[in-house]
Amino acid sequence: MPKQIDKQSKREEILDAAVRVFGRHGFHFTRMIDVAREAGIGKGTIYEYFSSKNDLLSAAFNRYMHMIRQDMETLLAGPHSPVEKIRLIIQHVLDTSAQNPELILVFFDFWIHSVHDGDQQEINFKTIYAEYRELTRVLIQEGIARGEVRHDIPANTAALFVSAIEGTFLQWIVDPQAFRIADMGKTITDVLLNGIIIPSRTDHSEGENP
Amino acid sequence: MPKQIDKQSKREEILDAAVRVFGRHGFHFTRMIDVAREAGIGKGTIYEYFSSKNDLLSAAFNRYMHMIRQDMETLLAGPHSPVEKIRLIIQHVLDTSAQNPELILVFFDFWIHSVHDGDQQEINFKTIYAEYRELTRVLIQEGIARGEVRHDIPANTAALFVSAIEGTFLQWIVDPQAFRIADMGKTITDVLLNGIIIPSRTDHSEGENP
Amino acid sequence: MPKQIDKQSKREEILDAAVRVFGRHGFHFTRMIDVAREAGIGKGTIYEYFSSKNDLLSAAFNRYMHMIRQDMETLLAGPHSPVEKIRLIIQHVLDTSAQNPELILVFFDFWIHSVHDGDQQEINFKTIYAEYRELTRVLIQEGIARGEVRHDIPANTAALFVSAIEGTFLQWIVDPQAFRIADMGKTITDVLLNGIIIPSRTDHSEGENP
Amino acid sequence: MPKQIDKQSKREEILDAAVRVFGRHGFHFTRMIDVAREAGIGKGTIYEYFSSKNDLLSAAFNRYMHMIRQDMETLLAGPHSPVEKIRLIIQHVLDTSAQNPELILVFFDFWIHSVHDGDQQEINFKTIYAEYRELTRVLIQEGIARGEVRHDIPANTAALFVSAIEGTFLQWIVDPQAFRIADMGKTITDVLLNGIIIPSRTDHSEGENP
DNA sequence: GATGAATGAGAGTTCATTCAT
């Protein structure tokens, strides 16, 4: 039993170390020896816990997704209104990511690899983004049902919410001074929920400005 | 009298080939021999036109940026209203990218590299995104001045527009079936301009729904 | 408990192998794979012990110089007269070199490289030859002080002793039949010490010594 | 006829350029393009006059040897005594070389290549040094015949004269401050002819001369 | 279980040489 626990926790330690160095130098520029050194172990030991460098990436990704999903479930289980939940989720994702910039970097490393490495089946961004969109779509639908959200919004609105988050990360990583990532939550919800133009008196979509 | 060669156009050809293979396999998984084969030339020939693999990436990037900037200038020089220009730019970027998915992939390869490769000074996403935001910011300001845009929008709204585009690409690349990228233009402008919630009768920002 | 390896002695083995192939084909015509095969190891293994091909050359050189210097010290510590020490050193250098022709070849490879390779700072023939000359100069001075050596010899006599040795190697390498290198010791000392011309009755050389 | 002359003189020009760059960077570090640039011609043009890089080296060597031999013949044809001719030759070789250090460097590049490059048959140092020695040997013999040179000098004395010259070059190239090469002529002749030790009253060394 | 010495496939890059113009 303790062996079991040790084995598992050592795996976690290595994964933590891997994510740290991946975040620092990127997956491709990271050598196995870098991960080993960061973890304070021997190079060969990694292979006792992971079958390959790609496996390390997959495992890191899976753990990351696991964390995200747990967070989401917790938030969704709360007592808030659908629109409020959207606000909270956006805020939470941005806040936690702002604390761990390297996670964002690793996330996009995942992305690039899932796109280019044919061998890499484990990392499936198609599913991830579909989940994000579905989650958002459901909340929006609930918002519509409750009369809090316009019923005439475009079909891809959920995707836009996801885009807002992801695009924010892309910009912030390359220029953390451009804006405070944690502040962006308010901007996103504010703009996405309210729009930026002055609605005409009679309707609020395509045909403004009499 | 040596062989007459249009060095510049051959350079372009190689660059085109490079972008095609980068788009197909990603920069890191692309070997120089792949680029050579795609261009129908010998491996060594590439080095007659580019000093290194990184130089190839930089050059591809610079050409890409050059194209983008020219497009932007053309659009901005048009007779449209600021809000309309935002619409047009978004639509144009999405439409052209939809035609060339590989360019999007290369774009994010650029991104990953600029973030992780310390030697890669040429590719500067900080500047790119700053340019995008500034361009949007100015149009929004003009919109406000003209009374077409609310004056109380958040400071980071321009960044949100950029995020919407970038995030759309991220999702579409990994799942082209999720939505039609060209359609997203309408969604983005519709939502960002009008918001999704039903504004209260008396105001339209923070304190709605009495 | 990792494999126990005497890193130092393995390094020596590789160095020995390297010197052998350098001697056989010259540094420039030697590929790393040649060294590896000579050492009976894999190509990559060399890089576990030496950072580059140039490093291999430097290390070989340093070890060579170390050997030489130790030999010199031993000889200089002996009970012989200065002139006798010169004899012994010359004889020793020639004898040992005659046993290891490849060392002479490597030595001149060092020489060529130190002259042409700007990156090669480690190999400093300026210092080496200066050491050789200084060593000889001191012995000559002692010989003069003891009245065994003429006090009117030219300033650069020490350099000439060095030349005699080095030039002997140059000739012997390209034509080992021309003379027996080990025999040359006697020739060098005999001629350098006694000269070849019949001294006039009153003086011997340009006209000093009344 | 003018074509003939042009062809020949252009060959010479290329050879001059080649020797200059060989002297500057060494044969191995010199690329054909370097030679072409130094000669102010195109890369391909070299191959109109020389069949390969090695051929360029051979040709440079042959011309060098031709020059040397002509100089020697001139000197040997003079009216001087044998011993004086030795003096003059040594002095001449050192003086001219001091003017053209790059020639010395090229000379040792020749040497290294003749030793290591099995394909390089053209450059034959065995013959060169044999010639030098023979030339010296004959002069010494004449000196003996005339009673100017001791008859009991060692068999390899001629080789020693050659060594003195060659070794001087080796030292001077790596440290031109160590001594003035042109001065060495006097040292060499002085020491080699007279020796450095004080002869006993009745004989000088091995016990001859009653 | 842990290690790191050993490995070789494979990468980017160089450059002597060729040859169409």
Next chain:
DNA sequence: GATGAATGAACTCTCATTCAT
């Protein structure tokens, strides 16, 4: 005759992975 664009063999060096200890 002169050229330099094109080429690919050959090089050095890297690093994920293996495996004896």
